[in-house]
Amino acid sequence: MAELPDTVADALAEASDDLRVGARNERLTVFVAPAPIDAPGKLSRAQVEGRQDMYVGAGRPLDTADNAWFHEHVHSRQSYETGSGMAWFDDASAEYYAAWLAHEGDHVSREAFYDYVRTDEASDAVLRDTESVTDSASYFKGIRVLAALDGEIRDASDGERTLQDVFVAMNAHEGPVDDEAFATLVEEAAGEPRDEWLATYIGTDAVPAVPDTLGDRTTDRLAAAQLRDEVGDASLVGAVLFVSALVVGVGTLLTRRD
Template sequence: MVFAVAAPTDKVGWAVQGVQVGDTDFWARANRPIDSAGSTWLHEYVHTRQSFQTTESGQWITEATATWYAALLSHQQEGVGFPGLSEYLERGTRSPQAESVLAEPSDWANNAHYWKGALVSGELDRRLRLATDGGATLQRVLAALNDHGSVSNEDILAAVAEAGTAAERDAAERLTTTSDAPAVWDSEAHRDAFGGDAALLRVGFDPATDLRATGPYRNATTAAPVTLAAGERLSVRTAVENLGGATGEYTVTLRVGDAVVATTNGTLAPDGRTNASLAHRFAEPGRYTVSIAGERFTVRVRQPATPSVTDLSVEPTTVARGDEVTVTATVTNDDSVPGNTTVAFTRGGETVATRTVAVGPNDRETVSATVELTEPGQQRVGANGESLAVSVESTSRTSVPGFGVPAAVGAIAGVLAVGRLRSGR
């Protein structure tokens, strides 16, 4: 068993990206990605598989093979395409490291045992696979070296010859004892040696952005850890992509505790991408552990909140008899879960209208109703026990046809004119 530690990086400036500690333990910086070419995590893992010690001439193989297998595994298992692998290995072809002699540590330049060493390790791995029709790989060489007490470059050459043929030993000798460096092979040569393209399906999920709470109270994104009201449904969106070279099938499973609560599957062509969403309704309050796509997060389910009316307004505050006012209630939810409430709008203490409103966690909403006032004097309108006064004038503001202000002025003028005519007779 290998024990790996993600070393925190927020307050510590580590001098290296990772280190093997003991025979089967290692740590790596927490911010180092696992799906990059030559992943630090894979590099240090390979070191835990090396149990040999080396003499000076054999020192190169320790970092060389860890660097090579970290690159190969990131290509085969973590979705790094062949162009990314090839670009990574190209470092071994550059000067000055390319001219360094691997079996002579004093000749190393620019970490030649990492960069040229990885390229040479990959070339030997490729040659061994081709020479044995896939029956032997560089892993056989490393397994043989693990049985040695102290490994020299001659021991490495002997292990290569035993795993392959004299031709592979000759190549290993030339590439480790001279300044010769191999070229990076192309994608066709890679396929011939390391096998045909295969589907490589990856399911991605971000607990910070891919969760959605839906139900009678809301339809909104949320983030882990999640707090839901009983009866709400949690929807989880995943991104599925095929990073391999062949069509493949995928299955995405949503678990609550140990129980599978939702599953979806499909087929993706090479370079294909799709979204797969799964959902589960949480009926009962409690604390649940949810897992999907290798991620785990907590869902807390509580009884729905009961929002309350915290503010009230009315417009206008003075009306004529028979007019309407608009009563607006502010409904507040100070809880961490959503809920709804029914607001009863009143006139003189009697309910005249109701409105049901849902309010999200730590949020507020406004809801209104119109109320007709038919009695003159001070009238009270309100909602859920709160009320405000409105002045209702006794005279209706509704005009009688023919008796508006212009008509009244005209009538008075007519009366005065008639009076003048009569006085002039």
């Protein structure tokens, strides 16, 4: 591993506490995948009795905003179902909060966080038209739009609410979250409509500016507003499992299939 196992386990536990969006698993088992598996990571969408699995490549570091450990953890906290116009949100939110958690946990600098979320890659994409969760627009244009939207919500609410409040509401939403439902949840968090803003940056190739207020430590400020997220949540049990023979076997099988 590029990182010590205890360091990763501690970082994931801290990230779980910092990300207050609900949808915690009773147990999240983390497999570490050595070569020949070279994918950054993957979360199993299967969930059995509050337990879920993910794997991350052994060579993946913690000290990067492009953080596979936190990206897959954020995926494990997504219990909503996306509807029309919202396929991009899964990877955009996982990528944004992976970078945010890396900064919040002091794994990367403020400058590294901003450099990453202000990317110009795939800037001409129209997120609403994104159908595939593997589309690079979801990662890159998506992370920039969510960073800017987080700033919009913070500014409109005088720092009392953030994009995490929208995430909480999405996880609690009954039925698929389409673009109209998303606009409603954003309005509830911001305290005022953001329909035109969303139509511009999700529905066209326009690119928003990212403000300088996202790197501020927010855990204390969020605690009261998001206390409801913690009520009834099961505690996280993190386990980093080393099963080299099994994982190498799977990797060999995947290589043969290619």
